[in-house]
Every structure is written in structure tokens, then in C-alpha cells.
Amino acid sequence: MPRSPDAIDALVGRRIGARRVALGLSQTALSQRLGVSPQQVQKYEAGQNRISASRLNDIAIALGVAPGALFPDPSPGAEPATDDLPNLGFMTATAEGRVVAAAFPLIRDRALRQALARITEALAPTP
Numbered sequence: 001m002p003r004s005p006d007a008i009d010a011l012v013g014r015r016i017g018a019r020r021v022a023l024g025l026s027q028t029a030l031s032q033r034l035g036v037s038p039q040q041v042q043k044y045e046a047g048q049n050r051i052s053a054s055r056l057n058d059i060a061i062a063l064g065v066a067p068g069a070l071f072p073d074p075s076p077g078a079e080p081a082t083d084d085l086p087n088l089g090f091m092t093a094t095a096e097g098r099v100v101a102a103a104f105p106l107i108r109d110r111a112l113r114q115a116l117a118r119i120t121e122a123l124a125p126t127p
Helices: 007-022 027-034 038-046 053-063 095-106 110-123
Strands: none
Touching: 007 038, 007 053, 007 095, 027 038, 027 053
16 A cells, blocks of 8 residues: 655655746646646645655756755754745745755755855844
């Protein structure tokens, strides 16, 4: 009997959706790249349907990331697997934000990503 989706499936789905939005793709455009229906992409992003390894690889290629970029960071001390992208919709509202959102996961060096995150936090006004 197939397992139902769990928290990691939902997180991967949210990351797929966030990356798609960051690239300015619609669900229809992504579905065409994958050869599935837009409804299937919607179900993946909502975490309703589990994604096979081969399909996940296809999605990662379509989104221009390594499959591992869609998973939580397994490093010691990494944040727990939660919805860690709550502000991405706001970030992708500007052209500059979309550029940053699209390029950030391509930075392979974790220390550089962390440094960039600290710089961004330091530059942002506090509420």
C-alpha cells in the first residue's frame, strides 16, 4: 500500500513551488516541461501527492537546481524541516528579488550562502 505524503513531502512541494515562482514559471509552464497536467504539479506543490525519485530529478532539471536543493539541509545544526520559505512570495515580487531567489540555491558553498544571508539580514531594516 502506498504511503501518504508526510512533512518532508510537503516541504519539497513548497520548495518546488517557490523555485517555480522565483523563475517566473506558471504551473502550466512547469507541467509542460514535465509532461504532466497542471493539476499534477499543483498536487506536488501542495504535498498531496508523493514524488518519485525519477520525477523529482525531472523537476529539479526543469527548475535548474540539483535534486538535493529541494530537501532540507541535513547538516548538523541545520534548521528543522519546516516551511522555511514564508517570505519568498514577497521576495519574488520584484525583479531583483527574483534574481536573488533564482541564484541563491545555485551557490554550492554553504558558508557563502550563510554569509550572504547574514549580510542581507544586516542590511534589512528592523521592524
